[in-house]
Amino acid sequence: MATVRERKAKNKQSRARIAVLMRLGYKHSWLLLLLVVAVSFAFIFIPVYLIQPFAPQTERALAISYFLKSWSPIVTILIAVGVVGLAVAAWKSSKRWYSKAPIVLPIFLALLFAWFARQNHFEWMFNPLAKSDFAKAAEVDYVKDDEMVLAVTINGDAVAYPVSLMAYHHIAQDVVGGTPITATY
Numbered sequence: 001m002a003t004v005r006e007r008k009a010k011n012k013q014s015r016a017r018i019a020v021l022m023r024l025g026y027k028h029s030w031l032l033l034l035l036v037v038a039v040s041f042a043f044i045f046i047p048v049y050l051i052q053p054f055a056p057q058t059e060r061a062l063a064i065s066y067f068l069k070s071w072s073p074i075v076t077i078l079i080a081v082g083v084v085g086l087a088v089a090a091w092k093s094s095k096r097w098y099s100k101a102p103i104v105l106p107i108f109l110a111l112l113f114a115w116f117a118r119q120n121h122f123e124w125m126f127n128p129l130a131k132s133d134f135a136k137a138a139e140v141d142y143v144k145d146d147e148m149v150l151a152v153t154i155n156g157d158a159v160a161y162p163v164s165l166m167a168y169h170h171i172a173q174d175v176v177g178g179t180p181i182t183a184t185y
Contacts, residue, residue, distance in 0.1 A: 029086055029089045033086045033087065033106045034106070036083055037079075037109050039075075039079060040076050040109070043071070043072040043117065044072060046064065047065035047066075050065045073118055076110070076113050076114040079114070080113075080114045083106050083110035086106075087107050090103050143162050147163070148162075148163040149163060150185060152181060152183060153177075155179070157177035161183050161185075167185065170184055171183070172184075
């Protein structure tokens with residue numbers, strides 16, 4: 001358990017850090033605000049850029065995307081809190097009302113990125129089919145004989161999903177041989 005002296009020392013250190021933040025000045029506060037908002041944007045945009053529909057994806061790109069996507073909810077909240085602190089510093093160091101007004105924009109962006117980090121934007125990119133209809137291969141003219149398919153056989157019931165149609169949606173739900181399945185690509 002911390003002694004009274006240790007707690008006072010920690011409080012003094014915290015006040016000293018806040019005082020340094022408040023003395024940053026208007027230009028430095030803005031540079032820090034923009035840098036921190038850019039980091040928040042990077043945590044959101046890089047996975048979206050690396051995981052593109054219809055583009056090749058490398059193992060490294062998937063690893064980077066997964067890392068950033070899994071840490072983005074925590075990082076963007078911390079950044080949003082930091083942006084509010086920096087905005088307060090910029091607000092206090094600005095002298096005129098028209099130099100205070102733009103401070104709202106980084107706060108808005110940081111909160112927007114914090115919200116977006118909690119959304120599953122990959123689901124937006126790879127939208128599952130809401131109501132899919134299936135037909136026999138002999139009844140359709142858009143599946144060629146040499147086309148690549150995902151094939152499933154359960155209890156003597158066989159189905160095939162053309163890769164060309166699965167490439168965008170990446171998921172199909174069906175019942176094969178009396179068993180509900182989810183086919184993914």
